[in-house]
Amino acid sequence: MPAKPKATNSKFQITNEQKEAAEAEIREKQKAVDYRTTEYPVEVIVQKYMEGKENDTNELFIPDYQREMVWEEKDQSKFIESVFLGLPIPPIFVADINDEENEEDEARLEIIDGTQRIRTLTRFINNELILCELKKLSKLNNFRFEDLSLPRQRRFNRATIRIIQLTEKADEETRRDIFERINTGSIQLNEMEKRRGILPGSVTDLVEKLSKLLTFRDLCSFSQTAIDRREPQEYVLRFFAFLNNYQNFKSKPGINDFLNEYLQNVNQDKKTNLKEMKHEFEAMIDFVRKHFPNGFRSGKNLDQTTTRIKFESLSVGIALALREKNNLQYQGNNLLNTKEFQEYTKSDGSSSNVKVVKRIEYVRDQLLGK
Structure with a gap:
């Protein structure tokens, strides 16, 4: 049986010049999305979010375009259960902010994606969340953080979550573009x-x-x-x-x-x-x-x-x-x-x-x- 001829589209033949231009564009745009990946313990994440929050100087902060707390108690509880079980947690996206209008670089981290998770961790550690409707760890229902044994509290605080951090090279347009790409098509927004x-x-x-x-x-x-x-x-x-x-x-x-x-x-x-x-x-x-x-x-x-x-x-x-x-x-x-x-x-x-x-x-x- 003879081999089928390869499909071609003579109308859109890509030239070498176009290939070079496309490659140059990719390299240029990649510069604005420079990032590094690290992991922080839960305790550190909450600390970076809470310290200075009242006067808007906290290192880890929520920008004004982000939504309010919309997870219900059962959703927050399920997330905490996932941390206890050691299940994979989606990474939190942040951006190193370099405010050019401010002479003093405060090196704050803007949360691009992950506000619900960070708020939930904070509520739990501050004893504001009572766990409910848990299926896997049903015996933890009605627990606050303070109800856990001291060793379990420490292990929870040491649990790590991956942070993907855009460097200070990423401008506001890049940050908002990433916010759009993460959330477009999401049923949660x-x-x-x-x-x-x-x-x-x-x-x-x-x-x-x-x-x-x-x-x-x-x-x-x-x-x-x-x-x-x-x-x-x-x-x-x-x-x-x-x-x-x-x-x-x-x-x-x-x-x-x-x-x-x-x-x-x-x-x-x-x-x-x-x-x-x-x-x-x-x-x-x-x-x-x-x-x-x-x-x-x-x-x-x-x-x-x-x-x-x-x-x-x-x-x-x-x-x-x-x-x-x-x-x-x-x-x-x-x-x-x-x-x-x-x-x-x-x-x-x-x-x-x-x-x-x-x-x-x-x-x-x-x-x-x-």
Whole structure:
């Protein structure tokens, strides 16, 4: 049987010059990712994280783009169990920070990946974590660190975890790129958590600031779990993205690409008016507070977080109406409970451009009496 001819693609023949250029690019980019690998005992890791934490001088620190503590007690307990069992622990990624604006190099280590593990170790050693729902080491359930025998405490403290440390040659762009590559596609980080790390900028900072307004959080009835998962930030981002671009929303490629593209563009746009954005968001929140007794919530479950669809429909519709009439007053019935609003904001309403436009403009027109 004759051998098959080798497949070729004459359209994309790579020249020697291209090969040399590619090799040069690889070598150049590798320079920024210089790293070394070491292992630290648990006790040392916790010490480096805790000492100076209160005044932000701790050697091992969590940057502002990282998420809050989101592991539940059972997840933290399972991690501690893994340490006891001597199971392989994923390495912690850190970066040696050389602050060029600071004359004194403090040689601090920024945690790129591993904040949940470090916080869990710290909570356990400080007796803040009570082990629960352990399967392999079930007799350790209800134990704190102080309940262990002294020899076991010492052995736990001596357990080592691998640290991959980027040298001071790695700039901020490189660190954030690694953060993205580690977490993109991960089920443990949601989209808003990733945006904080990979789409930094003045608008990202504004979204973060506005998301912490207590009136806004109360009107949406965010649970603590929702806050820990940075849902308030996503709601604020949705408000701005739809307010300025709702007519161009397309169900494909989808909402995450829509929000990412908006945030990236507005962060880079030098004409972005942060003061005006802040004013529009706060004016909308004030209008909801005055005219909607249940905030963004409707139906029977007023203690549950309002859905994204209802929030963006009401908030954007109000902001559009305020653009046309800044002294707007609403005297009608609560439109959140109208048959039309309920129909437009059903759970399947987010996938269609037509429905997005219809529900937002319905709110706007009802407020303006059109």
